[in-house]
Amino acid sequence: MKPYRVLLYYCYTPIADPEAFREEHHLLCLGLNLLGRIIVAPEGLNGTVSGLTADCEAYMAAVKADPRFEALEFKVEEHEQHAFQKLHVRVKPEIVHSDLPVNPLEQTGVHLDPESFRKLKNDPDVVLVDMRSNYEHSVGKFKGAITFDMENLRELPEHVDEIAHLKDKKVITYCTGGIKCEKASAYLISQGFQNVYQLHGGIIKYGLEAGGEDFDGKCYVFDNRVAVEVNQVNPTVVSTCYRCGKASDRMVNCASPACNNHVAMCEECGWEHQGTCTDACLSDPQLRAYDGTGYYSKKSEGYTPWQGYKSFAGSQATTH
Known part of the structure; x- marks a missing residue:
């Protein structure tokens, strides 16, 4: 353990x-x-x-x-x-930034626990819709799922027409941990979709509790692990190295802070190109040192975990 x-x-x-x-x-x-x-x-x-x-x-x-x-x-x-x-x-104003005019406490899609989702996902009347950003689903997604070329959930209204013809289908939304789907499924309902469901607990819970069957690739996460294994049943690799094109599910952030692109990159290309996604990025004078992970924590002068804490006695931010 x-x-x-x-x-x-x-x-x-x-x-x-x-x-x-x-x-x-x-x-x-x-x-x-x-x-x-x-x-x-x-x-x-x-x-x-x-x-x-x-x-x-x-x-x-x-x-x-x-x-x-x-x-x-x-x-x-x-x-x-x-x-x-x-x-x-x-x-912050929202716990996930969406700007969608919905309230999940009033209306949202039907929650499916991981096992119910596993049984329903292959129903011919079911459509899976990925509510994550393009760089997230580029490294992993459910087999046959519809994806959108969007940077964040705020862009969903710009893409909903792409699935407008599926309003009579059973639409199941999914994301990393379930939070985006609370608002995304509510928005689909507001746009006339009749049967909207969501994977409760997201990809992570599905992997932990139902084995991750039919999730192709890895799941992008927002910490220094970058991407994690999900599928313990029929795993496969769906992403390719941004540099050389061979199959790879290693996700990195480009070592150029001006770029910071999220891409798949094989280990060999990572070291050869110092973690950069293009030769132009390699010439960035502010290039960050590549350590093999492709994850870079933002630097803060004098940072401590106390940073940003406000004492109850006053309103001025203090650091310790």
């Missing part, structure tokens, strides 16, 4: 004072030595954190003890070390 855990979670629930909750939650994470990214908004909570097993267990217990988060479900993965270098707990 690996010593660390990576927790992925979200919960749509009203938070009356997001700023006060953010301070309290930041302190909780500091006390448990957790690292990661957490978003607090009036509509709920969204986060991915990593820590030692006992610390993660204590964190999950503390969150679930709050009546507002009773329905929250954690996706728990084992890892050899922290999956993050920093801790950020931020207040």
Whole structure:
């Protein structure tokens, strides 16, 4: 068993004072030595954190003890070390930026647990629709799923016409952890789709609980693992090296900070081209040192996990 855990979670629930909750939650994470990214908004909570097993267990217990988060479900993965270098707990208008005029607490697609999804996905009347960004589904997606060439969920209204002819089908949306589908499925319903479902818990939960069958490639994640295995039943590689074109599911961020493109790159090309996606990027004077992972944490002068924490006694940000 690996010593660390990576927790992925979200919960749509009203938070009356997001700023006060953010301070309290930041302190909780500091006390448990957790690292990661957490978003607090009036509509709920969204986060991915990593820590030692006992610390993660204590964190999950503390969150679930709050009546507002009773329905929250954690996706728990084992890892050899922290999956993050920093801790950020931020207040934002939405827990996933979409600008879609919907409220998942009022209406959303029918939730399918992983096993129900596994049984239904091959129904001839079912269409799978990927709600992730183009660079995410480039390295992995469900077999036969429809994908959109979009950078983020805000662009969904620009692409919904591409599936308008499927309004009478059973449409199942999916994403990494389920959060995007809460709003995406609600939006499809608002646009006249009759039978809308969503994979509850997303790709990660499906892999953990149902073996990941028919998920081709790897799942892109937003931590220093970059992409993770999902399919334990019939795995395959669907992406190709951006440099040489051979099959590869190693995802990297281009070592040029001006580019930072998310691409698949084989290990050989990674080292040969110092983690860059083009020769032009290789000449970037600000080129970041490639260490074989293709993941680069943003640098912050004088960063500590306390950064951004506000004391309850005042309103000025302090660092320790």
